Amino acid sequence: MTNIAERIKTLRLMFQLNQKDMADETGFSQSYICGIEKGIKTPNADFLLALSVKFGLSFSWLVNGFGPMLSESVVSGIEEGKMFLFEVGCDNMEPTFMKGDKIVIDPTGKELQDRGTYLFDINSRKTLKRCFKIGEHTFKLTNDKPAIKNNDLIFDSSMECLGRAVWMIREIDKGHANISTI
Numbered sequence: 001m002t003n004i005a006e007r008i009k010t011l012r013l014m015f016q017l018n019q020k021d022m023a024d025e026t027g028f029s030q031s032y033i034c035g036i037e038k039g040i041k042t043p044n045a046d047f048l049l050a051l052s053v054k055f056g057l058s059f060s061w062l063v064n065g066f067g068p069m070l071s072e073s074v075v076s077g078i079e080e081g082k083m084f085l086f087e088v089g090c091d092n093m094e095p096t097f098m099k100g101d102k103i104v105i106d107p108t109g110k111e112l113q114d115r116g117t118y119l120f121d122i123n124s125r126k127t128l129k130r131c132f133k134i135g136e137h138t139f140k141l142t143n144d145k146p147a148i149k150n151n152d153l154i155f156d157s158s159m160e161c162l163g164r165a166v167w168m169i170r171e172i173d174k175g176h177a178n179i180s181t182i
Helices: 004-014 019-026 030-038 045-055 059-064 072-079 146-151
Strands: 084-087 102-106 117-122 125-133 139-142 160-173 176-181
Touching: 004 030, 004 045, 004 059, 019 030, 019 045, 045 059, 084 160
Parallel strands: none
Antiparallel strands: 084 102, 102 160, 117 125, 117 160, 125 139, 160 176
16 A cells, blocks of 8 residues: 555455544544545544554554554564464355455454454354444344355354454465455
8 A cells, every 4th residue: 555545544444444433433533534535634643543552553554554564562462372363264254354364363352342353153163253233232243245144143142252353364375465454
């Protein structure tokens, strides 16, 4: 990506947020975010710091596109065993996640949030699902692939949340990888 406006818009879309949702997540106005994405406004340090902290981004990558996208804390979390990799084995989450993608799972992030993606153990099978809040304490678990939306589930005590998906690693061609936030 060539500029900060493109990186910010891409991040927003990867998290499947509209501009209002991103505004709510960061504490900045929707018009401010819109102006940044259109290249009319320059993001200030407070906004960039909020994005970096909220989404686990390397500040250097966010500001100038250099270095790894992941912050050192996310990388060290993987290295220290605080986070783990899960390889996607089916296509039920396409187009967001493809078979073979590696997903970084944060096992401390088990509290379900609206629009979050989580790894679940359902009937002794590990599967990624997106969560949508449908009641005060009720979540619908769904796939991203439109053709198989009919197997939505309501989260209950028979299911175990193993952690929140925080990063995706996708091989784009032999020997190269693309790392993205979720």
